Amino acid sequence: MVTLGIIGAGRIGKVHTESIVNYVRNARIKTVADPYVSDETRDWLLKMGVGSVCGDYHEILNDPEIDAVLICSSTDTHSDISLEAIAAGKHVFCEKPIDHDLGRIKKVMEALSGSKLKYQVGFNRRHDHNFAAVKRAIDEGKVGDVHIIKITSRDPEPPSAQYAAVSGGMFLDMTIHDFDMVRYLAGCEAEEIYTQAAVLVDPEIGKAGDVDTAVITMKMASGAIAVIDNSRRAAYGYDQRAEVFGSKGMAATSNDTQSTVILSNAQGVTGEKPLYFFLERYMQSFATEVKGFVDAIENDTDTAVGAIDGLMPVLMGIAAKKSLDEHRPVKLSEIVY
Numbered sequence: 001m002v003t004l005g006i007i008g009a010g011r012i013g014k015v016h017t018e019s020i021v022n023y024v025r026n027a028r029i030k031t032v033a034d035p036y037v038s039d040e041t042r043d044w045l046l047k048m049g050v051g052s053v054c055g056d057y058h059e060i061l062n063d064p065e066i067d068a069v070l071i072c073s074s075t076d077t078h079s080d081i082s083l084e085a086i087a088a089g090k091h092v093f094c095e096k097p098i099d100h101d102l103g104r105i106k107k108v109m110e111a112l113s114g115s116k117l118k119y120q121v122g123f124n125r126r127h128d129h130n131f132a133a134v135k136r137a138i139d140e141g142k143v144g145d146v147h148i149i150k151i152t153s154r155d156p157e158p159p160s161a162q163y164a165a166v167s168g169g170m171f172l173d174m175t176i177h178d179f180d181m182v183r184y185l186a187g188c189e190a191e192e193i194y195t196q197a198a199v200l201v202d203p204e205i206g207k208a209g210d211v212d213t214a215v216i217t218m219k220m221a222s223g224a225i226a227v228i229d230n231s232r233r234a235a236y237g238y239d240q241r242a243e244v245f246g247s248k249g250m251a252a253t254s255n256d257t258q259s260t261v262i263l264s265n266a267q268g269v270t271g272e273k274p275l276y277f278f279l280e281r282y283m284q285s286f287a288t289e290v291k292g293f294v295d296a297i298e299n300d301t302d303t304a305v306g307a308i309d310g311l312m313p314v315l316m317g318i319a320a321k322k323s324l325d326e327h328r329p330v331k332l333s334e335i336v337y
């Protein structure tokens, strides 16, 4: 049994609490820390079976009974808390991103080097049943040599302009998951990135200095070509698909829906819209990723998504922004840190 502490009880902290309590039999949550926790959330956490709720995460780091922490607090706290947790000898599951600053991610990697501690980054989509099945098909040689990877990733509605202003921008906040997916499916790094992007959804996002629509192409080290298309608003809901085309065939996913019912009548033939957003669409993947983290601790095996996997998508996001700003393809090797 692995004893956990959760730092941050916002949206994702609650998702992980729920999935651990319901699906991860070899773990228990002893403490949740959040300085701004509401009475309602505190009551909910205690009802879920969490041992205690406190304001200061140092209580978790100083607790010798706690083996591992999940860092689910706001992005600007991730790298500092990671460093403190590693220094305290705790295994770490850190929500994405580790940081927006490559130098600070590198510091976390240095702190981990030579240590036996497990570190996992919350790129949950790798654990999604659809994307994992595409990866399996590639690994089993069913699509042959990979030539083209296409990722479609469109949100059902844009964030507020205030959020866009502090989130690090669309590439580091939203596309970061898609960069991770491209690396995961390609099995290698991107070498060059070219971005076309625009503000087509909400002018306020543009005023905040961000974009809301993008097509990003990448040349991978294997020679494969990848393309990500992003929108902050798809009128029909959360559109999350991938297609991998190779010398022997193609593996493609479609969206998950509430049901597979197709209604045929005099008006036409219709099916359900995609599941609404990430909480609905990716619940299974959140449970599977934390189960994998706990198993890695129990069995002393590598985590599925390590610190290097936290670094590379940020590097890709910075290169994508540079490409947009400078209207040219950017090599990843140009980004120094």
Ligand SMILES: NC(=O)c1ccc[n+]([C@@H]2O[C@H](COP(=O)([O-])OP(=O)(O)OC[C@H]3O[C@@H](n4cnc5c(N)ncnc54)[C@H](O)[C@@H]3O)[C@@H](O)[C@H]2O)c1
Pocket: 007, 008, 009, 010, 011, 012, 013, 033, 034, 035, 036, 037, 057, 072, 073, 074, 075, 077, 095, 096, 097, 122, 123, 124, 278
């Ligand atoms: N993997 C995913 O798909 C996914 C989805 C959502 C969010 N996230 C990531 O999770 C993080 C949190 O996002 P969210 O949507 O839950 O945000 P949120 O604002 O709902 O929750 C953040 C929580 O952290 C708490 N917090 C802030 N400073 C803290 C500290 N020092 N100690 C403890 N708690 C602290 C806040 O009080 C808040 O309750 C972000 O970095 C985000 O990128 C990942």
